[in-house]
Amino acid sequence: MAETVWLFIGLLGVLTLASAIATMLTWKSRRTADVLPSTLVNLNSRIKAWWIMIGGISVAFLFGKQGVILLFAFVSFAALREYVTLTHTRRGDHHILIGMFLVIIPIQYYLLWIEWYGLYSIFVPVYCFLAMPALTAISGDTERFLERVSEQQWGIMLSVYCISHVPALLTLPIPGFEGKGLLLIAFLIATVQGSDVLQYVFGKLFGKHKVAPKISPSKTWEGLIGGIISASLLGASLAWLTPFTVIQAGLMAGLACIMGFFGGLVASAIKRDRGVKDWGHMIEGHGGMLDRADSLIFAAPVFFHIVRYFWVP
């Protein structure tokens, strides 16, 4: 597919450019100061991690649908692990917790694999929603029951259900776009993650007015607006990956970015409540898997359903 080749050439170009700029900044800073400023250290490790992440996603894409489903099953596993670590669990929850990892994740992704939309879209919000509190009740421990059950529900919805809507894009039969689902995933990831980076850059350069000072000091109106506009332009320029027109691609990208912003905001609120800065340490410079995936979690299901409503007959 010519599109795939162009996509990878473009990605390599952007990453190489980022690495070159970071190397230049590092070199310049080394000449004047002995210690690198922490922003620069962080920038360097972030870019390094991006190389690894893009490498991982590329390998998954090489294996097609199966590769992407396995990749996102792993993302779900890592995200759920970080989430549950921060929640309140009790001895009696042990079996439910194991079930979340060993039963719910495999079933959800298996249903995607066999493309059974009717079940994978309700398996978590209907069946797991009811089964988990029932099993918790059977275990007999009622201490902080509502809190424990709600936290489990949230974890499964965020880390498994929402994330699984990224590979679910592969199952949409869009007329004239058969066999190109991977490109739609690439579009979603590129615009959402691109908007994260662009919001960060605009925030660092022009950020003054905080959106929610109590939740996150790094989210500013300047960063948000600059990020959304630039990411919409990015989306419009990537319209050739999608079944959308240029305008539609821009709007879809803008929408994905706004959802992504809310995802980041909610994740920050949870982290603040639990008194941690990052979800984990899996990805050097970024924090944990959830720190990287929070925007995708909110963007993916909405993106999926809009595409399904307007583009699938």
Next chain:
Amino acid sequence: MNLKAMMRRSCAMLLAGLARGITGVRPIWQGCSPSDRQRIYFANHCSHGDFILLSSSLPPRERERTRAVAGADYWKRNKLRHILAKDLLNTVLVDRNWVERADDPMVIMLDALAQDSSLIVFPEGTRNMTEEPLLRFRSGLYNLALARPDVELVPCWIENMSRVLPKGAFLPVPLLCRVVFGTPVVLEPNEDRKDFLARARQSLLDLSPERQKVLNHG
């Protein structure tokens, strides 16, 4: 290298890999750094996974010389367990039963130290199943400190392992774990057994997340 040593080594590597894969365990060297000095690591004990997690957090060379001290009454209860503990995990088995024990645990532990091993000990003596963060310490730690003042006593707080693999559970829940290494505890001249044990216990307890929060915020 003989067959047993090779099996031991691959078993240790496998367990360390498994521990990392499931818990993503990270060592936090808060009060000391990894070193070649002979050490006794003493830690809180809630789960069978504890010593695997602790030894996985050590640098490979240190991991190889470090042996865990475990209760013989538990690990000798059947043949399989015994082989696992003795041959594969290379643990130092000591009898916890005061009345019927044949060998003095102190002699066995000092023997292992004399062979230049580092040790992992759980001074609570058993897995802590209470709501208390840490039980009272048994006196073994004091006797070791008295007999081998040259060996560093390092407190290690194992975080979350009790949630990963609680007592009686067979399958682990994948949760992120940390092992926090504190400042080595030194026996003061003329320090009373009770005082020393209380001080060692407090130094370990101070590494727990709850206490760290209090210590860091006044």
